[in-house]
Amino acid sequence: MTNGNYILRQVARYGLIYAIVTLFAVFAALPFFQMLVIAFKSDADFNNPRENIPFWFNEAPTNEHLTYLLEETQYLTFIWNSLLIGVFVVGITLVFATPAAYSLARLTGRQGERLGILIFLVYLIPPTLLFIPMSRVVSFLELQNSKWALVVIYPTFTIPFCTWLLFGFMKTIPKDIEEQAMVDGYSRFGAMLRVVLPLALPGLLTVVVFSFMLTLHEYIYALAFTTTSSEKPISVGVTTELVRGDVFFWQSLMAAAVFVALPIAVIYNLFLNRFVSGLTMGAVKG
Amino acid sequence: MSVVETKALVKRFGDVVAVNSIDLRIEEGEFLVLLGPSGSGKTSLLRMVAGLEKPSDGQILIGGKDVTFMPPRARNLSMVFQSYALYPHMNVFRNISFPLKAEGLPYEERKKKVEWAASIFGIEHLLHRKPRQLSGGQRQRVALARAVVREPGVFLLDEPLSNLDAQLRATARDEIKQFQRRIGTTTIYVTHDQVEAMGMGDRIAVMHLGNMHQLGTPQELYREPADTFVATFLGSPPMNLVKKDSCIIGFHPEHFLPEDVLHPETATFSFAFEVTRVEYLGADRFLYGMVQGAEGPTRIISKVPSLVTLNFEAGRKYTFVVQESDLKYFDHASGKRIPPLPFTTVEPTAQAVVS
Incomplete structure (x- = not known):
């Protein structure tokens, strides 16, 4: 009897938990679903929302907008540009943020923490303030209207942010371990390479994912410094090519957005926990 | 190497x-x-x-x-x-x-x-x-x-x-x-x-x-501890220190024993030891208590081996002695070890017994 009761209670408990979780999952997935549906809607269906349910196909789905996106715009070039910019920026960020975070974490006393916060503050200066002076830098480098301008500019916000992020991770690695490596016959650099970096791997992966995201959704610099279609990254490319005057190519826009957003959403979810812990690790230890 | x-x-x-x-x-x-x-x-x-x-x-x-x-x-x-x-x-x-x-x-x-x-x-x-x-x-x-x-x-x-x-x-x-x-x-x-x-x-x-x-x-x-710090840092329990006029005398708890236990032919230094607590540890008994030092009562410890079957009760006074050769002398101000002083000059409060 009691056993039956117990099972019943467990079922009720898990039932409730799963019901709530399912509700949130559906809520979070709804925009993606909506985008997918719209991407394949025909014009007649889409433009008549009063009579037609917006969440489902009322007329046969069509892929003409997808074809338009792929054939009439440089969608694939935008993606390629974004990838290229992302990879270079991530590389530059790692090269600069890793040694910076390591040094800050190993600075004795509280100076390290203070310097880290100062560096982080740089990230908080909005690009709307910076893009005008930046344009002088870009023209000095003769990179106007080029995706390479963005490769140069994006590290100005990814490096401070990621330095702060990595600083938190590095602080959690016990000093003993790298001192042990130094006694065991390695230089400080060798110890960092063989002991500290492997232990900071979760942090480094978070940096890779996050700085890539930052470059991907950046808009203002991209809008200011790229004008030719072939140089635009996805964030600017799609919005400028598929919005003409007051005409929105909604179906194509949605298709363009969802095919980029879905893989990112998946990756981001895998890293979310680590990312949050990385952010707070440095902060709590003050 | x-x-x-x-x-x-x-x-x-x-x-x-x-x-x-x-x-x-x-x-x-x-x-x-x-x-x-x-x-x-x-x-x-x-x-x-x-x-x-x-x-x-x-x-x-x-x-x-x-x-x-x-x-x-x-x-x-x-x-x-x-x-x-x-x-x-x-x-x-x-x-x-x-x-x-x-x-x-x-x-x-x-x-x-x-x-x-x-x-x-x-x-x-x-x-x-x-x-x-x-x-x-x-x-x-x-x-x-x-x-x-x-x-x-x-x-x-x-x-x-x-x-x-x-x-x-x-x-x-x-x-x-x-x-x-x-x-x-x-x-x-x-x-x-x-x-x-x-x-x-x-x-x-x-x-x-x-x-x-x-x-x-x-x-x-x-x-031969070089000073009072070393003396009190080593041994468990550590060395007892008692202030006398011009110096501090020190002796290990296991050297601080009831009168009757030590051989009578050795020169000894005796104290009136008021026992406040007895701790039974099997092989030894620790007796916590007080003796009179130059600046009032001083807490000290005696470590009595189980061979000694005498009975001790808290709250009573006993005569305890230390062999003269087990006494260490330290300077009052610096805490540094000094050579032994003659008994009669150091000893106004406790009775020196030289037999």
């Missing part, structure tokens, strides 16, 4: 002098213990020898070579940290072979050496585990194996037993001492535990607030 020497070694952290001009010579194959309470500078001294801390002043010589400003890797020593500092991302085999990798040994030789080191500490069956899958005692052995595998000139051990539970500690102490004897590597061992120090050290350097108070064999330190 190398001689380690420090010459007027100083370490300052800001205004704090952590290590104050230490001259120390550790002989080849010697087991030297740096003993002191926390903040005594013993760990800073060790870290300077290791090269992890830069001295503010002075010199360090290893094997006759000045290594004061050399990085740790150039000093051919190995160290065991209090935390063991195992590399969490490597299994035991890779942990132990890590120092060999730095020397660029080929895999076959590394494997042979790792197996040799592992066999010393009986951890051959653990080679494929990760550090987090090991118990505290096993981790300590891995750390020790990693330290020996390179056959270094000097061994540095920083409180390697303090993370173990009391039972393991006794066996680990024995193991470390035995293997050190066997391979005969010069060893510096830092601890705050005087039992460890007495049990393991060939010589002990007692440190306090950056100064070295005494350097000597365990017997020397116990029998």
Whole structure:
């Protein structure tokens, strides 16, 4: 009897938990679903929302907008540009943020923490303030209207942010371990390479994912410094090519957005926990 | 195997002098213990020898070579940290072979050496585990194996037993001492535990607030403490100190015994001892109580072996005596050891009995 009761209670408990979780999952997935549906809607269906349910196909789905996106715009070039910019920026960020975070974490006393916060503050200066002076830098480098301008500019916000992020991770690695490596016959650099970096791997992966995201959704610099279609990254490319005057190519826009957003959403979810812990690790230890 | 020497070694952290001009010579194959309470500078001294801390002043010589400003890797020593500092991302085999990798040994030789080191500490069956899958005692052995595998000139051990539970500690102490004897590597061992120090050290350097108070064999330190700090830091319970007019007299609790127990032909010094508490510990009884010193009652302890079957009760007064030869005299102001003073001049309150 009691056993039956117990099972019943467990079922009720898990039932409730799963019901709530399912509700949130559906809520979070709804925009993606909506985008997918719209991407394949025909014009007649889409433009008549009063009579037609917006969440489902009322007329046969069509892929003409997808074809338009792929054939009439440089969608694939935008993606390629974004990838290229992302990879270079991530590389530059790692090269600069890793040694910076390591040094800050190993600075004795509280100076390290203070310097880290100062560096982080740089990230908080909005690009709307910076893009005008930046344009002088870009023209000095003769990179106007080029995706390479963005490769140069994006590290100005990814490096401070990621330095702060990595600083938190590095602080959690016990000093003993790298001192042990130094006694065991390695230089400080060798110890960092063989002991500290492997232990900071979760942090480094978070940096890779996050700085890539930052470059991907950046808009203002991209809008200011790229004008030719072939140089635009996805964030600017799609919005400028598929919005003409007051005409929105909604179906194509949605298709363009969802095919980029879905893989990112998946990756981001895998890293979310680590990312949050990385952010707070440095902060709590003050 | 190398001689380690420090010459007027100083370490300052800001205004704090952590290590104050230490001259120390550790002989080849010697087991030297740096003993002191926390903040005594013993760990800073060790870290300077290791090269992890830069001295503010002075010199360090290893094997006759000045290594004061050399990085740790150039000093051919190995160290065991209090935390063991195992590399969490490597299994035991890779942990132990890590120092060999730095020397660029080929895999076959590394494997042979790792197996040799592992066999010393009986951890051959653990080679494929990760550090987090090991118990505290096993981790300590891995750390020790990693330290020996390179056959270094000097061994540095920083409180390697303090993370173990009391039972393991006794066996680990024995193991470390035995293997050190066997391979005969010069060893510096830092601890705050005087039992460890007495049990393991060939010589002990007692440190306090950056100064070295005494350097000597365990017997020397116990029998002839150089000052009141050393006297009260060693022994459990530590030496009793009683203020007399111009000096402090000290005697070990086990030398402070009931009148009837000591041989009558020896010169003794007697006290009226008021017992406040009796602690029965099997082999011994500890009697806590008071005697009259120059500045009023002083708390002292007597350690009575179980051979003595006399009965003691709290709240009563007994006559306890110390043999004259067991008394140490210390200067009132500096706490330094002074030569024995004649009884009659020191002894106004308690009765001196010379029989």
